[in-house]
Structures are given as C-alpha cells and as structure tokens.
Amino acid sequence: MNWSKPERPVDYAEHALITAIVEGQFPPDSTLPGERDLADMLGVTRPTLREVLGRLERDGWITIRQGKSTVVNDFWWDGGLNVLSGIVRCSRILPPDFVPNLLRVRLDIAPSYTRLAVERAAESVVDLLSRAADLPDTPPAYAAFDWLLQRRLAVASGNPVYAMILNGFNGFYEPLAREYFSLAEARDTSRAFYAALLEAARAGDGDAAENVVRAVMLESINLWARSHLGSE
Numbered sequence: 350m351n352w353s354k355p356e357r358p359v360d361y362a363e364h365a366l367i368t369a370i371v372e373g374q375f376p377p378d379s380t381l382p383g384e385r386d387l388a389d390m391l392g393v394t395r396p397t398l399r400e401v402l403g404r405l406e407r408d409g410w411i412t413i414r415q416g417k418s419t420v421v422n423d424f425w426w427d428g429g430l431n432v433l434s435g436i437v438r439c440s441r442i443l444p445p446d447f448v449p450n451l452l453r454v455r456l457d458i459a460p461s462y463t464r465l466a467v468e469r470a471a472e473s474v475v476d477l478l479s480r481a482a483d484l485p486d487t488p489p490a491y492a493a494f495d496w497l498l499q500r501r502l503a504v505a506s507g508n509p510v511y512a513m514i515l516n517g518f519n520g521f522y523e524p525l526a527r528e529y530f531s532l533a534e535a536r537d538t539s540r541a542f543y544a545a546l547l548e549a550a551r552a553g554d555g556d557a558a559e560n561v562v563r564a565v566m567l568e569s570i571n572l573w574a575r576s577h578l579g580s581e
Contacts, residue, residue, distance in 0.1 A: 358392075358393045358397050359397050359400050359401055361391075362393045362397060362398060363401045363404055363405070364439050365391055366391070366401060366405060366410075367405070367436075367438075368441075370421055371435075371436055376421065377424070378420065378423070379420075379421050380418035380419060380421070381419040381420075381421065384399070402419065407429075407431075408429050408431040409422055409424060409427045409428035409432055410424050410428060410432065410435070424436075429517075430514070430516075430517025430518075431517070433451075433517065433521065434519075434521050437520070437521035437524065438520070448525060448529075448573060449570060451518075451525070452566070452569055452570045452573060455499075455566055455569075456566040456567065456570065458511065458514065459499065459502070459562050459563075460560075460563040460566070461506075461511075462502055462506035462508065462511040463546070463559060463561075464555040464556065464558055464559035465505075465506035465507060465508065466501075466502040466503075466505035466506045467553065467554065467555045468553070468555040469505060469506065471551070471553045473505055474501070474502065474505060474546075474550040475547060475551055477497070477498060477501055478498070478543055478547040478550060480494070481543035481544070486536060488526075488528075488529075488530040488531045488536075489527055491526070491530040491539060492523045492524075492526035492529075492530050493523060495530075495539065498543075499515055500512070500515055503515045529569070529572075529573060532572060532576055534572060535569070538565065538568055538569070538572065539565070542561065542562075542565040545561045546558055546561050546562065
C-alpha cells in the first residue's frame with residue numbers, strides 16, 4: 350500500500366502551469382486560456398485556480414489584468430527568486446546556461462560576504478570549517494555542507510540582504526550541488542578550498558578569504574563547463 354501523501358490540487362496545478370510556461374506551451378507575451386477553460390484543462394476548481402494564479406503573479410510568472418486575459422511574463426526578466434526554484438522543480442530539462450549563470454552570481458557575491466564573515470565572526474567560521482575534514486566523500490554530504498557553509502557565511506557577514514539572496518536558493522541549491530559534487534574532482538577542489546578558507550579564518554584575514562573564495566568559484570565554473578562539454 351502506498352502511504353505517501355497525495356499532492357494537493359493547488360500544488361499540482363501550480364506545477365503543471367509552471368511546467369507549461371517553462372517548456373514553451375505558454376510563451377512570453379502569450380495569454381492564458383480563460384478561467385473556466387483553464388480550470389477544466391487542469392482538472393481543478395475555479396477557486397483553486399485563482400489561488401494558483403495569485404501565486405504565479407506574486408512570483409512574476411504572469412500578470413493578471415482585471416477584465417482582460419492573463420498575460421505570461423518573460424520570467425527570466427520579470428520573475429523573482431521563487432522563479433528559480435520553480436524552474437528546477439518543474440522543468441524536466443534545465444536551460445543550458447541555467448547552472449553557469451547561477452555559478453556566476455555566486456562568484457559575484459560569495460567573495461564579499463565571506464570576507465565580511467571572516468572579519469566579523471572568524472571564530473564561528475573556524476568552528477564550522479573545522480568539521481569539513483570529517484566529511485564523508487559523497488555528493489550528498491558535500492552538497493549539504495556546502496549549502497550550510499554558504500548560509501552561515503552570508504548570515505555572519507552582518508548584511509541581511511546576502512542572507513535573503515541565499516534563502517532564494519533554498520530548495521534547489523542542494524539538488525544541483527549533488528550533481529556538481531558527483532565529480533570526484535569537484536569534491537577534491539572543495540576539500541582544498543575548505544582547508545584554505547579555514548587557514549584564512551584562523552588568521553582573521555578577510556582579504557585572503559575573499560581571494561580563496563573567488564579562486565574556487567572560478568574553478569567551479571570551469572569544472573562544470575568541462576564536465577558538461579558536449580552534453581548539452
């Protein structure tokens with residue numbers, strides 16, 4: 350007997366609509382079918398559909414116009430951080446440049462919040478990084494630790510905006526990181542990175558920490574590109 354919890358209609362409908370938008374069934378600037386027809390297509394009630402449409406408008410997928418058809422936005426430019434999570438959850442195939450773009454964003458912000466974290470809370474950073482030596486050599490272990498490290502560094506930076514940006518990655522950072530850390534070279538690179546960052550944190554050297562992070566972020570982009578060369 351399957352005791353798994355059934356998917357709620359509102360969640361099912363949201364997933365189905367996001368999938369249809371990401372995969373081009375409803376491209377940017379197109380309009381969605383009328384409320385009655387769309388509810389019938391999805392097999393949900395109209396109140397459920399209205400809740401779903403409200404969620405999608407909040408996140409930037411669509412624009413609801415009173416008395417007119419609902420317009421599909423160009424989600425790459427109009428969407429919020431929840432759109433990133435929706436793309437990963439609902440799209441069967443990620444756009445080829447999705448992960449490289451995420452890595453470049455991390456390259457832009459991680460060196461800064463790491464420097465601040467080391468300057469403001471070196472002992473906390475040292476305490477966390479000291480655990481890295483005992484990490485099991487598995488993709489899930491590295492993915493979980495890396496997410497924890499990035500979150501802790503962002504919070505320790507003292508700038509809540511960094512933490513909010515990282516929170517927007519919650520829900521899809523670890524699944525993508527597990528794929529990245531399936532490469533033995535990626536785990537080796539991060540093992541060396543954690544050790545170098547630990548040394549900088551023990552010295553309370555924010556500049557060194559920033560340089561260490563920038564170097565490993567560049568290397569992660571190159572590793573991802575080499576591992577996916579010709580596969581996309």
